[in-house]
Amino acid sequence: MPGGKIIRDTLFESEKIANLSDFEFRVWVSLILLADDAGRGDARPAIIKGRAFPLRNRITLKDVEDALHSLAANSCVSLYTVGGKPYYWFPNWSKHQRIRNCKPKYPPPENNDNPPQSAAICGKMRPESNPNTNPNTNTNPNPTSEDPLAGIDGELRGKLEDWLRYKAERRESYKPTGLKSLIAQVEKHRKEVTDAQICALIDESMSNGWRGIIWDRLKPAKPKTPVSYGEEALLF
Secondary structure, three states: OOOOOOOOHHHHHOHHHHOOOHHHHHHHHHHHHHOOOOOEEEOOHHHHHHHHOOOOOOOOHHHHHHHHHHHHHOOOOEEEEEOOEEEEEOOOHHHHOOOOOOOOOOOOOEOOEOOOOOOOOOOOOOHHHOOOOOOOOOOOOOOOOOOOOOOOOHHHHHHHHHHHHHHHHOOOOOOHHHHHHHHHHHHHHHOOOOHHHHHHHHHHHHHOOOOOOOHHHOOOOOOOOOOOOOHHHHHO
16 A cells, blocks of 8 residues: 555544553554555464564464454454454554555455454444444443443442453453343342442452452441340349
8 A cells, every 4th residue: 555554643542542551552553554455454363473573482372362352352453254264354444544556465354254343443433334234333342222231320330341341351241131130230239238349349350360250259247236234234
């Protein structure tokens, strides 16, 4: 592509970019530079490592693979497969790059075969650029007909959103029934403990890498039993 790839300075003001680790940011920039004229590229970790980090022996294939899935979970790139081979794609590529003579090197996503994760070049994707024929444009990793966290606000809502992102990054996103069960557990325990205790448990679950929240660890404070001295005590 004449003039090379464009990386705009406004990306430094993007909250999504700010949430990336330094290594994830380097992988993201590398994917842009390695993409073909249509914004697509080979997503095999060995290929990306060999092209983007040829002299970085400490970087492993797992490091690259984890970064790819994290970028997809943060809507910075889309992953898809064609013929069993993995590829990545920037759906809004033409919006951010100057393309004169587009000569794609890699195959496009196949709508009916493993549709790519909804993603954009670190921004919202236009509806006409969405390869997924599903009309639901909710970006929540667990889409439902309405806000699943309705009625929960403040620090607890933010912590639950962190938990949902954590599960999505681990490729363990909740199904609708599982999400309802999670919210039911939260509402149940809010009657027994404080929101701060639930937030602390969610933090503990993420920091320890747990797959789920161990609700039994929430111990409601037992009310103090009033001391009874009996009638005998009145004699002294």
